[in-house]
Structure formats: C-alpha cells, structure tokens
Amino acid sequence: MRYKIIILCLLISMSAALQADVTHSEKTQACLECHASLHPGLVADWLASSHARTSLAEAFKREGLERKISVASLPAKGTGTSIGCAECHTLNPDSHGDTVNHADYKVHTVVTPEDCAACHPVERDEFRENVMSRAHGNLMGNPVYADLVKNISGVPAMPGNKLSWKEPSAENLADSCLFCHGTEVKVKKKVVKETDFGDVEVPVLTGWPNQGTGRVNPDSSLGSCAACHTRHLFSVETARKPATCGGCHKGPDVPAYKVYKVSKHGALYDSHSDKYNFSAVPWVVGRDFTAPTCAACHMSLITDTEGNVLAKRSHMVADRLEKRIFGLIYSHAHPKSPDTTIIKHKSGLPLPTGLDGTEAEEYLISKEEQEKRLTRMKTICLGCHSAGWTEGHFAKLDASVSYADSAVKVATGLLVAAWDKEGKGYPSKISSIFDEHVERLWIKTWLFYANSVRFAAAMAGADYGTFADGRWQLNETITEIERILTEK
C-alpha cells in the first residue's frame, strides 16, 4: 500500500509539474489513492488531460475565443484545484439515482451532461436542442422506427413453421441500435462488495456500459458527452479527429466517415494531419489546419488567420445544415424540435416525409431558416474555396439528392402497389411493413443506398455515390424488387 501511494504521488507530481500551480482537491486525492493502482490506464488518461492540468479559475482567465468553459461567472469557492474524479463523480448527488456511499463520499458512476454543465452550460444547452441528445427516445418512442428495430435486431423464430421475430432483449439492443442511439441506464439495485480496500457500495446498472449520444441517464438527463469527448482524456484532439465520428457514422446508413476518407479532404488529412495542431482554441484555418475534419465543418469554432470568426462553436450540429440528407424516407428540412416523436405527417405516419415524398411541413424548419443554415456552411467552405467552386459543389449536391429521392419514390411505388394486392403472394403490410424479404430490399433503397448517394455528394467522396452502396446498388435493388414482384 505504501508503495502504491509513492507511485501515486509520483504520478501526481509529474502531472502537476506540467502546469505548476494546479493541485488536486482532497476528495480527488482520496479517489486516486486507490484508483490509481486499480485502473492505471484510466488514471493515466486523466492525468494527461486538460482536466488534470488546469483549474476552473485558470480556465476562466482565458479571454474571448480562447476560453473553453462557458460558465458566466466563477463560483465562490473550489475553483483552484484540478477537475478530478470527485469534481465530476460527486456532483449533484441527490439527482443521481446511481449515487452510492463510497468511502466517505456520495459517488455516482454515470457522469451526465448535467454534470458537465457545471463548467460547460452553453454546450449542454446546445446539445439539448440537438436531435442526437434524443437519439434513444426518437428511435424507440416512434412506433414505426420501433417496428424497424424489432425487425433488425429481433430474434427470428419459426412457430407453426412460419418465420416471425421476437422482441430483442435489452442487452441485444444495447449491442446494436442502442450502442449509438444510447441505452436507458437504470439502477437495478445497490450492493455491498468486499474488496481489497474494504467493503464498498456499488450500483448494479442495466444498460451499462454505454456511451450513445442519446443515453437516458440515472439523473433523467439525456445524452453522453463521452460519446465524442472520450473518457477520461476528454481531449479536444479526439473530438476533432474523424475516427471519433466514424464510431457511429460509418455504417451503410450514414457512411459519412467512409465518404470523408475517399474525399480530397480525407486524403489531405491522411497525408498531412501530422503537421496540424488539433488542440488550438479557436481553431485557425490556414494556421492550425487546412484540410478540415468532420468537426471543422460541423461543430468547431473556426477563425481565419486574422481572427475573424468563420463559424461559431456549436453542439447543435444541424445549425450548419440546410437539409437532413439522412432520408426518412426522403431527404427533408430539419425538424424544428429535437423531439421528433411529435411529428405527424398528413398521411398519419409519424415521419417527416410521407411515402409520396411530401414533407410534414409544420414540424420542419422554414425555407428561411434553411437558407440561414446553408449560409453558415458556405462561409466555412469559402475559407478555402472560391465562390464559384462552392456554388458548383452545392448544385451537384442538390442534383444527387434529387436523384436519390426520385429513385426512392420509384422503389416505394413498387412496394405500395404490391401491398395493395396483398394476399396473392404479395407482401403483407398488416403485421409489419419491414419484415418480409422484398420489404427489406425496399428499406435498403432508402436507408442504405439513397443515404450513401447523398452523403457522398455532400462531402465529395465519389465512390460511395457510385459503386460502393451508391447509385449502382440503388438502381440494382429497384430492378431486384421489380423482378421479384413481377414473378409473383
């Protein structure tokens, strides 16, 4: 034990040495006393983080665009020590259902956006308006999507020699859709465990571990900042690098990361990003980086070399996006509310677009708002590109979106006509519109291929719009649907 404390002190002094005047709070030192040796990797990440090497008071001294925290004023006390274990894991103990009595402290496991908001309230507020914070409820609380989820992750069975799908277990779902959308983390019970360090109370959680963007937390808050600001390094470098986004935006439904990798931006990133500065705040185009990453265009505070702001930092990602190219089932203007379960299309469907391609307009942002958001994005493009280049790019995007929507309309028309003939070997929409083979082919046209076409166009990564889950697959699948339905 003595040996462990010596090592701990060494680690702590090493970390302190990096920024001379920051000490860890007594509470955090108490945590480290055991946890530094229990989970050396975890503690090492934290020791390398800005949280371990600065204090709230120090962070507040940075002025203007350089400031990384967003509290309006400093609290009266406790601002001189690092942001350590205890600073986050003992905040707001009463609102956390997972709070336990641990050593002499009230500690909770799941750090939530409400905890982070102690220093970053503006980011919490922005993220609340982001559909990503609602990713759990927007999926599971919408009957259409919930049925889709059941058909994706449900367990097949053959009762009475007929194929059907059983509801997936919570753990099964946590490893599929809810891995990214976020689980509901619940406290099952609290138990006392014997350990080398004495008896400790620990919460037994369901839906844990999970870092999905729309996680439902034991303090009733929504989301996980760690989805992108990976624990316990909480490095702006991590969040700015494309692989982080790729964790959830790489599959055939949202191939943004793959598109980026084959784009010119991606090729330059691959070749030259070792010379970029990924930690500077603000992030200066032409000084810190040239080829942008996902974060540069979609979230980060960007200035030019003269200090002019090209884009304000935003955790409401749709702020710079004219339209939602993730088709449900067609592209559409972004929803007004982050809670998309409230949307009702005139056809009765809880979807932003009907099967006929019309929008549920009253729930979606206006043309004016779309224009405003598009201008925000174009301002960033113009940091490196001419006006002609930029306009030409968006004209191509419009053409690709229009192509993709048209193709989805044809695929949907084939299905709708077949549903109308139900009962003669044609697919049935009574049990579900998502369970039969030909219906699944139709899902692929809008969920995989039309989306790939649009993402490829948006970020100029050609092949994902052509041969790699793009136009080829979209048009091929339409011919497959037609063949199968014609053969009936």
Added chain:
Amino acid sequence: MRYKIIILCLLISMSAALQADVTHSEKTQACLECHASLHPGLVADWLASSHARTSLAEAFKREGLERKISVASLPAKGTGTSIGCAECHTLNPDSHGDTVNHADYKVHTVVTPEDCAACHPVERDEFRENVMSRAHGNLMGNPVYADLVKNISGVPAMPGNKLSWKEPSAENLADSCLFCHGTEVKVKKKVVKETDFGDVEVPVLTGWPNQGTGRVNPDSSLGSCAACHTRHLFSVETARKPATCGGCHKGPDVPAYKVYKVSKHGALYDSHSDKYNFSAVPWVVGRDFTAPTCAACHMSLITDTEGNVLAKRSHMVADRLEKRIFGLIYSHAHPKSPDTTIIKHKSGLPLPTGLDGTEAEEYLISKEEQEKRLTRMKTICLGCHSAGWTEGHFAKLDASVSYADSAVKVATGLLVAAWDKEGKGYPSKISSIFDEHVERLWIKTWLFYANSVRFAAAMAGADYGTFADGRWQLNETITEIERILTEK
C-alpha cells in the same frame, strides 16, 4: 484593409524566410493582396508548398535525378520568382475559354496540364499517353459504356407501369462516374459580380468543380494534375501516399487501395511510414522508405542506395504493367492508344475483349511489349525480394487472373444463352444488356468480383480475393444467376 495587408506581408515574409532568396512576382503579390484574406486555407496550403518556396531558376539548379522540373532550358526571363497564383492562373490566356478580366489581369479559373507543362512538359507528354487522361471520352464516347453509365446513374421511372431509366443530368453524373473520370468543364457565361473589393468579372462554369483525371478543360486539354497533386499544396508527399490514389481506386470495381491496406506492404506502411521520407527526389529504397506505396511501384523515380535507377519516373502508369487486370469484360493486354474508343473487337463490339474472351489484338500491345513492361515491374520487386519470391508472386497472379477470366466466361455464357431465348420471361438485350436485374448480377461478376480477385492477387491482399468481394461473391453470384434463369 491595411490590417489585411500587414497580415499578408507577415505570411509572405514567413514563407520567404523558409528559402531566403525567393520573392513572389508582382502579379502574384497583387493576387495575394485580396485572396490571402478571402481564402486563408487555400493560401496557407500554397505558402507551405514548394511552389511558393522556390523559383524556376532555383529548381533548374538541381542536377540529374534530383531535378523536379523537366523543361529543357530556362526561359529568358521571369524565372527568379516563386510559382505563385499568377504564374499558373494567367498562363496562355487566349487558349483558355474561362479567361476573364480580373483586376488588371487576364485570369482563368481552371489550371490545366497545358499550364503545368510550362515547367513539367515531360510529365504532360507522358500523361497524354495515359488512358487516365482520356477517362472522360473513353467512358462517354463508347456506346457500350455510355449505356452502362445510364443504367448506373440514370433516374428510374415507371412510365406505363414499366421500369425504365432516364438519362442522368450533368450534375448527377458529375457526382458519380465523372467525379473520377472527369467532367466536361464549359463556360456558360461570364458575369460581373459586386464584391467588397469592387466589381469583378467571373466565369460561370458547368462541370465545375471537378478534379477527375480525364477532365475536359476550357482550353481543350484533357486531364487534371490536381487529381493527385492536390491543390494548392502540390506536394509530392500527397501524391506518394496511398490515400490519394484511394480517392478513386477504392470502390468494388477497382479496390486497389483496400487491397494495399491489407497487404504486408500496407501493414508496414501503417506501422512505419512515420519514419519514411516522402519528399526525397529521387526516392531511394532502403533509405527513404522500405515498404512501397502505390506511387513507388507504379509511377515514382526509384533508385537504390547506390544511385542505380530501379525505375524511371512515369506518368504513363501502364508503362510497368504487363496486362490490364481491370476486365472489360476479361483481362487483356493494354490498349496501344490512350483513346480506347477506336477499339473494335471482331464481334463488332467496341471492347478490348469479346464476350467469348478473345482479344481485339490489333488494338492491344504485343507480347514483346507486355514482357518489357513486366520486366520493369519485376525490377522494382527485386529491390526488396529475391528472384524466387518474385517469380512465385507472378505465377500466383497468373493463376488468379485465369480463374477470374474463367468464371466470367461461365457467367457470360449463362447470360448469352438466356438472351437467345428472349421473349419468354428471359432477359432482353434489345433495349440494353445492362438494365434488368439478372443482367446487373452478371455485370457484378466481371466489374466487381473478377476485378477484386485480380487486384487482390496483384498486390497480395488476400481477403479481397476471397471473402471481400472476391471468389466467394463471384461464385455465389454465378449460382444466383443460374437459379434465377433456371426458375424461368
């Protein structure tokens, strides 16, 4: 404005400091006066480039293999300043349809191989002989391929309840096939725009932006050097790194980049390339790098540590290739002319091989030429591998190519037999041989799977020859075609 000029001067002096005696021309300084603040990212890339840090006169002082430019002699004047904005964007004003009166200069937007040839004429000449410079015309000017393009990117419709395909719009095509093959860039009109810097004339272009290798330019030249030498850094490092090639050579039709990544070469690159020198000219194997990149084997000037040339620099990529493993529809000897629209197979098809597998011999290079090119490639292999290893490698490649060609022949035989029965539910070749579902399955056998098998063999990336769009998919698709045609 004054502030902007100060920043500009700082940037310019920073760049100048890197190579003491290089100044920018007056014309280029005039460009920078506005554009440095308009597009800081673009200008930053250029300032970091060799173009900004050396002059033609300096570049000419390098002797022998170290020289990067290929003009035979220096022009009489204008060789002492950097290669800046004006040096490229004001060249040959009369031949550029996109030339406008801009400030006091005749400026064009689209820099073309003819502009680059002012300093790099040999590379322009070699690239002219490369099929890649003809990628637009070879695709769109061949009626068979043009029909394929229509079925890939065309917009589906259901007139009279029958599925058909409308010609894709120019913008739609620019985001699919022509993204890599190159668009036709045309000047629609010229307009005068009001800007913060006064009125400026700008060309309104169609087919822009585009950096496809076969772009048809407003000065009638073909190709874009920026396809690989990405603007405005024009870094040899970019062109030598595999991600650059991956922009167009990653899809299922030409999965070269993916194959490389799972090869031993790729694994070593991934692990150790941070210790390589990607800028040295010539590129010395065993000193600057060991595991090769795409460029090392296919294009770069390579010497051994004693200065012996293992491979001459070449922008005619097929120069080191025995055969074209990109099957159309079978592998074949490379075409003699970069213009492949002139090819006529004895069956009447404008293809290098007929459906029966025979070659359009008179249009393809001779056995002797094939042998010569193979020897060039083997010389590079021998830089790191023994003769036994090298021979064994190419024996495997031959076996894989032979397997792939045999499998395509069986798939094609199934289709040809079905076309002969046309009219009884069998596919029709009258409207198109590429539009129906079973025809699209056939396309995949040669365009995706046989190609993957051959590329995987060529660069020793096993899985793309096996389970990842390789033999598995090739053989599976043949059974699918057979099942569908048998069920008729």
Added chain:
Amino acid sequence: MRYKIIILCLLISMSAALQADVTHSEKTQACLECHASLHPGLVADWLASSHARTSLAEAFKREGLERKISVASLPAKGTGTSIGCAECHTLNPDSHGDTVNHADYKVHTVVTPEDCAACHPVERDEFRENVMSRAHGNLMGNPVYADLVKNISGVPAMPGNKLSWKEPSAENLADSCLFCHGTEVKVKKKVVKETDFGDVEVPVLTGWPNQGTGRVNPDSSLGSCAACHTRHLFSVETARKPATCGGCHKGPDVPAYKVYKVSKHGALYDSHSDKYNFSAVPWVVGRDFTAPTCAACHMSLITDTEGNVLAKRSHMVADRLEKRIFGLIYSHAHPKSPDTTIIKHKSGLPLPTGLDGTEAEEYLISKEEQEKRLTRMKTICLGCHSAGWTEGHFAKLDASVSYADSAVKVATGLLVAAWDKEGKGYPSKISSIFDEHVERLWIKTWLFYANSVRFAAAMAGADYGTFADGRWQLNETITEIERILTEK
C-alpha cells in the same frame, strides 16, 4: 564491385554505430557482400531491426520481464554477433528440404518456427498449441471444410449444361484461402542459375511465397512467425499495431480489425497512438499506451505502472478467450487440441458443433477452463475499466452471441427442411451442401453475419453488429432463404 563493398561497409558501420559493440558474424558479412546491393530494401529493413543491433549475449543480459528471448541458457559460442542473414538462413541445414549449396554455405530460403526457436523456444512451443499453427491442415484436412474451399475458390464450369465446380489449382488457392491459412511449401527441384556473382544453386519451391500462419514448411514444421513479425524488420512495433492483424482479420468472416477501428479503443488509437511507445518490453498500460491494440488484449505481456503483471505474454491466442466466437457453425468452447481434424460431433460431422447447435463436448475445453480464460481477459479490462463496466460488457457479449446462435439455428432449420424435400426443386445435399445458391445464402448467415455480430459485440464496434454485415444482413438473409424456398 569495389564500390558496392564500400557502400556495404558504410551501411554496416552505420548500423553498428547504433549499438557500439555489436558486429556481424563472418558468415553474415559474406551474405551482405552481395545481397546488400541486390535487395537494398530488404537489407535496410534488417539493418533497422533489433536483430542487426544486438547479440544473443546482449539480449540475455536483460533481466526478468524485460528479456525478449526465451532460451534457458546461452549456448557456449557464437553469441557475440548480431542475428544476421546466416544466423537464421543456415540453421539446421539437414532438416530443411530447401537447403542448397550457396557460395560456401548451406543456405535455406524458408525460415521456420524451428529456426526462430533457437532463441525463442517458449514462443515456438506456445504457437504449436495455437490453432493458428494448424490453419493449413485444419482447413484442408477436414472433408467438410475442404468441400467449402472447393466451392469458394473452385473454377465454375458448365459440362452438360449444368453448373459444377472444378478443384482449384494450388496457385489459385495460394491466393485465396491459403494466403492466410498457409500453403504447403515444397521443393520441386534445385537448379543452378548463372548470376552476376557467379553460378548459384537455388531451390525451386511450390507454394511460395507465402506467410500464412499455418504454413507447412520444407523442414516439416508448421507456421510462419513472419505472418505477424514481418520480415526483415521483425519489429515488435509491427506486431503490436492493429494493421498487422488486419491483414487476415478484416474480411466478413472475421471482421475483427474493422470492428476495432470503429470502437472507442480504435478511435483513441487513431487519435493518440503517435504518443504511445510500441517498443517497450514489458508493455506498461498507463505509461506506454492507454487504448489497447489487438496485441495488448490478446497476446502481449502487460504490466501496470507498478510492475504488476496484468497478462503474461502468450502466443497461444485462445489462452485469454472464454469461447470461440468464430462459429462453426455456432459459437463454442475452444477445442482442446490445436489439431481440430480429430473432432467428431455425435452427428458424425467433423465439426465442433452439430447442425442442431449441440457441442462436440469431449473435444472442447471444460467450463472450468473457460472460466479461467475469461478471468485472464477480464484482468486486462480492469486495467482501465471498473468491475461494473467489465461485467456489463460481457453480459452484452453473451446476449449478442446468443442472438447470433439463435438466428443461425433458424437459418439452418430452413435448409435442413429443404434438404429433406430434395428432388422437387429443393436444394440437394448429395453432391455438396455448399454449392447451390440458397446453400450459399445459408453459409453467409453463419460465416459472415453471425460472426460479425459476435466480433462486434466482443470488441464494442457497434455497426458491424448492426448494419455492416451484422444483424440486418443476418435477418435479411433468413427472409431471403425463406422466400426462395417458399416459392419452390
């Protein structure tokens, strides 16, 4: 020639300078005299290796966990020079069928685990117990798998207008399944070749080149250390980096590398591994790295910052694995013997699980052994994660494995029922259970999709369990099989 010798001496002295007191043996110097100029890339890699820069005697001086060799004691002589060409390529000449008289030495081409065992006997012993060393025989010597191989890589033909599959050639197989599984390397003959350096005897090998993990060598040993410890750098850095594993573990059957890349571990590796130390032995979590690579969790000697061993080095990869999630055709306990051809399921099939999902228990490790192995893995997890996090992770893995096994059972049930109806258009199991289209769809359910689901769960890379060859494809393919069989 004189010039070459000077260069050689320069190279050698450069290398020697890196570690002052190590010289190369006379024999190795003789090799280098020609080969340094013949294959500069190969020799450059070796010169940069630890083998070139240390001696056996020096390596033995390292104590305890820092020692990289595993001989119990030093041999009496020959321990003072580097581990050069001759040290490996002239070992055990009599047991090597590929030994030739070369210059004045008995040299063999194929260096085998038995050669490496001169210094690394423990690793050789462990690897012998690893199924990977048997990857050739386990595949080709099992009649069920051999039939599968024939249907994957066999050449299709249409004798009598009926589709069938010819046995693949050895070279064809060497580029597909056996690229990773390992070829059988045989000496066809020995020939004398004229070279610039005089006449030399060389072996003509079949099955060469190959670096598959289960290669059958000319000295009768099994395996290739170079599969991971890539020649001739033999760098621990290479073996520890994930791209090396990705060479064989990236395809849809074992997408471990792809899963890793989208996991949090992968994202952190991507963002921060440039600050890791990949060469330290032992490998200290929290000092040398935080986010683990494949090797960290599965093979490497890992300690915490206090020197406590979290995991012993092991070349028997299954040592830390509770179960084999690579389904054949279901997940199962690991086989007891690395030779899996001895397994007989009670149904008569030479498989670890029957079509009904039951295990061939007597050939598989016990529950106790499974528990022991799981504990080894969890100890590593706990280096960075809490107990609750770790338990929650494995609970999800169990759920995903259970889902995947259930789905495969339904798919298999559909096939078994269809086989029973054979002769009325239903698939036939007489010739093969792997050749027809619907059978190939069934293969994909267990070989590609169920495996992807399990790998994604094991390493927390969500999308490969969902939309990227995961649950979506698994459930979709089951509906496709059902549709096809129902339409009969």
